[in-house]
Amino acid sequence: DAKTTQPNSMESNEEEPVHLPCNHSTISGTDYIHWYRQLPSQGPEYVIHGLTSNVNNRMASLAIAEDRKSSTLILHRATLRDAAVYYCIPYNNNDMRFGAGTRLTVKP
Amino acid sequence: NAGVTQTPKFQVLKTGQSMTLQCAQDMNHEYMSWYRQDPGMGLRLIHYSVGAGITDQGEVPNGYNVSRSTTEDFPLRLLSAAPSQTSVYFCASSYGRGPYEQYFGPGTRLTVT
Numbered sequence: 750d751a752k753t754t755q756p757n758s759m760e761s762n763e764e765e766p767v768h769l770p771c772n773h774s775t776i777s778g779t780d781y782i783h784w785y786r787q788l789p790s791q792g793p794e795y796v797i798h799g800l801t802s803n804v805n806n807r808m809a810s811l812a813i814a815e816d817r818k819s820s821t822l823i824l825h826r827a828t829l830r831d832a833a834v835y836y837c838i839p840y841n842n843n844d845m846r847f848g849a850g851t852r853l854t855v856k857p
Numbered sequence: 858n859a860g861v862t863q864t865p866k867f868q869v870l871k872t873g874q875s876m877t878l879q880c881a882q883d884m885n886h887e888y889m890s891w892y893r894q895d896p897g898m899g900l901r902l903i904h905y906s907v908g909a910g911i912t913d914q915g916e917v918p919n920g921y922n923v924s925r926s927t928t929e930d931f932p933l934r935l936l937s938a939a940p941s942q943t944s945v946y947f948c949a950s951s952y953g954r955g956p957y958e959q960y961f962g963p964g965t966r967l968t969v970t
Contacts, residue, residue: 781956792861792947792961793900800956836899842955844915847892847899 751776751839758852761827769822769851771837776817780839784811784822787850788833796822796835827855858883861962863948869968870938878933878965880948886960888951889931890915891923893944894964900947906931907954938969 754772761767773782783798797804797811799820804811810823824831836850864879882889890905902915906925920942922934931950935942946965951957 792964795958798956844902849899
């Protein structure tokens with residue numbers, strides 16, 4: 750399983766963009782990079798995933814480094830509702846392993 | 858669709874008691890799994906199932922049993938509860954085992970005294 754390194758915590762101001770980094774230098778060639786988030790007292794929810802190319806959806810964008818050893822989740826305009834723990838998880842046909850994630854605080 | 862549902866929401870057990878945590882999904886997903894989350898930590902995989910009649914162990918299976926008699930249901934059984942099993946338990950389902958979006962239930966908060 751690929752090991753990941755994420756900052757323990759980050760802060761952002763409301764309405765500003767947020768870039769959440771993740772290092773996964775031991776990722777295998779077939780692992781997709783998934784991002785989930787967990788709001789307080791809730792189960793995790795899917796945010797986005799990608800393999801090699803950058804990906805966009807209604808929630809966020811995912812920028813993947815050319816060597817795939819790191820990725821960045823981009824929230825274009827943070828809202829108070831985006832305050833959560835964000836998990837970066839490389840996996841494919843194995844079991845999803847959650848690390849400690851990054852706790853994002855959004856200030857009004 | 859209700860998605861993934863879990864019951865109960867809260868439970869208190871005494872050491873040595875047994876109980877079953879219920880999980881159901883109405884999305885016709887083949888893959889279902891159970892996780893536990895201890896305070897301040899990420900989720901850890903307990904057991905998973907790739908379809909009815911097929912289950913396998915995850916990262917922390919000791920003290921837990923599962924079965925999968927239908928596609929919809931995936932109960933988790935604690936045979937003899939221990940204080941170390943105090944945790945929040947999440948059930949999840951997805952189309953298959955692989956790079957598919959996983960849908961998580963709201964969780965069951967279990968305390969063992």
